[in-house]
Amino acid sequence: MAGIRARRLNVPLRRMAVLCAAMLFLLLAHVTVVQVFGARELNADRRNERSLISRFARPRGDILTYDGATVARSRPAPGGGPYRFQRVYTDGELYAPVTGYLSLFDSAGVEEAEDAVLSGDDAKVKVRSMVSDGDAAGADIRLTVGVRTQWAAYHALQAAGVPGAVVAIDPATGAILALASYPSYDPNTLATFDATRLDATLARLRDAPARPLLNRALNQVYPPGGTFKLVTAAAALASGEYTPTARVNTVLRPPLPAPLAACGRSRPTLLRAFETSCDTAFAGIGLQLGQDILRDQAEAFGFGAGDLRVPLEATPSTYPQGMDRPRTALSAVGRDQDRATPLMIAMLSAAVANDGVLMRPYLVEEVSLPDGSLLGQAGPEPYRTTMTPERAHYLATMMATATRAGGPGAAVAIPGVEVAAKIAASGGEHALATAFAPAGAPEVAVGVVLEHPGPDAAVVAGVARAVLEAALA
Known part of the structure; x- marks a missing residue:
């Protein structure tokens, strides 16, 4: 029981x-x-003091220019406290679009894109550093950007006095020789360990009308205007219906919804229409070819691609869909809803300069440990085949013709150096330039955008020339 x-x-x-x-x-x-x-998510939480202390417990790797100047490094944090090392940026405003910043709560630029390598958290960095000296230190990054070219790009933008951006590329490799955005900001102001001051600085920068935190070179898109005529001309040559000496019809039907610059002659050659940047001629080509052919050619240059990282992510350039005939005509001259980043504007010239082969742009030349042992090095690779070498030669000749004495691109010419260029400095809200030099043996291609320059639009050619001269010096 x-x-x-x-x-x-x-x-x-x-x-x-x-x-x-x-x-x-x-x-x-x-x-x-x-x-x-x-x-x-827990590590990123601003309340997680333990994670923050760990993040700044050891020095990160340095970021250096191609010629060896240190533009970002770690130093012992002043005044004691829980954080041992603080980031310091040399010529911060000059290099901010490239280096970005590392703050208590977030990061940008190379600091963000290559965080694992710089912090030493990357598996390959950990193994190699521990084998060499037993300490898992961060690796150093050497950029493709050079001091002289970057300086020229930023200060030319600053002298122009309006927001804008410059990208310079080595056409043969895709190495980015300069990447400048103006106005810029000082990353040192965001490296503070004073959370209150950091929040105030970020709020001020984010609310600034000029948007200094915006990387215009990679993440702002603009109507490409006359620079898009490179795409239209490439499509025309590829169609088999045009040669540089072929006559172009400039009588447009139906009438367009926006005024266009007319040609001085009723039926100029393609070469003459390109040299004078005749809108009605290129609108006529667009109408004859149709939007699908134009779109295919634009996509061959990289329009619409969402896979471009340098390693910073680039906003895609776009060519519109579903257009009627008037809009197709406008798109052929870089208007309507055509949009391109300054990086893409530089890539247009880089493709022409490299016999129609566009190399993948990149910013990081090599990664190494503090003792100098190499962990990785960039390997140039083709990104797009935009046209045949013969058609690229035709376009290069047309671009070089426009920069000769008396031509519309003469302001970008360099004494003793033949320059190939396409300038769009009238009839649009922005001024743009794409160019490469020397025309016969290209070493540098450049893309420039100036926002709302007004009557000073012509200075865009001077900005392009300054960068070309610095890269060739």
Whole structure:
């Protein structure tokens, strides 16, 4: 009898034990989910002081220019406190579009894109550094950007006095020789460990009408205007219906919804229409070819591609869909909804300069440990085949003709150096230039955009010339 009562008494205990076991299992499962799947979010939480202390517990790798100047480094943090090392930027405003910044709570630029390498968290960096000296230090990054060319690009923009951007590329490799955006900001102001001051600085920069935090070179798109005539001309040559000496019809039907610059002659050659940047001629070509052919050629240059990282992510340039005939005509002269980044504007010239082969742009030349041992080096690779070498030669000749004495691109000419260029400095809200030099043996291609320059639009040619001269010096 006593055994039966005992068994009855144990039933609630067993149920309670099962309930407690289930609750314990759920608790352990939740902890596992939080620790494993929520680790990234927890580490990024501004309240996680432990994660922040760990982030600044050891020095990150240096960021250097191609010629060896250190533009970002770590130093012992002043005044003690929980954070041991602080980031310091040399010529911060000059290099900010490239280096970005590392702050208590976020990062940008190369600091963000190459965080694992710079911090030493990358598996390859950890293994190699521990084998060499037993310390998992961050690796150094040498950029493709050179001091002289970057300086020329930024200060030419600054002298122009309006927001804008410059990108310079080595056509043969894709190496980015300069990447400048104006106005800029000083990353040192964001490297502070004073959270209140940091929040105030970020708020001021984000609310500034000139948007200094915006990397215009990679992440702002503009109507390409006359520079898009390179795309239209390439499509025309590829169609087999045009040669540089072919006559172009400039009588447009139906009438267009926006005024266009007319040609001085009724039926100029393609070469003459390009040299004088005749809108009605290129609109006529667009109408004859149709939007699908223009779009295919634009995509061959990289329009519409969402895979471009240098390693900073670049906003895609776009060519519109579903246009009627008037809009197709406007798109052929870089208007309507055509949009391009300054990087793309430089890529147009780089493709022409490299016999129609567009190399993938890149910013990081090599990665090495502090002891100098090399961990990785950039390998140039083709990104797009935009046209045949013969058609690229035709376009290069047309671009070089426009820069000769008396031509519309003469302001970008360099004494003793033949320059090939396409300038769009009238009839649009922005001024643009794309160019390469020397025309016969290209070493540098450049893209320039100036926002709302007004009557000073012609200075865009001077900005392009200054960057070309610096790169060739």
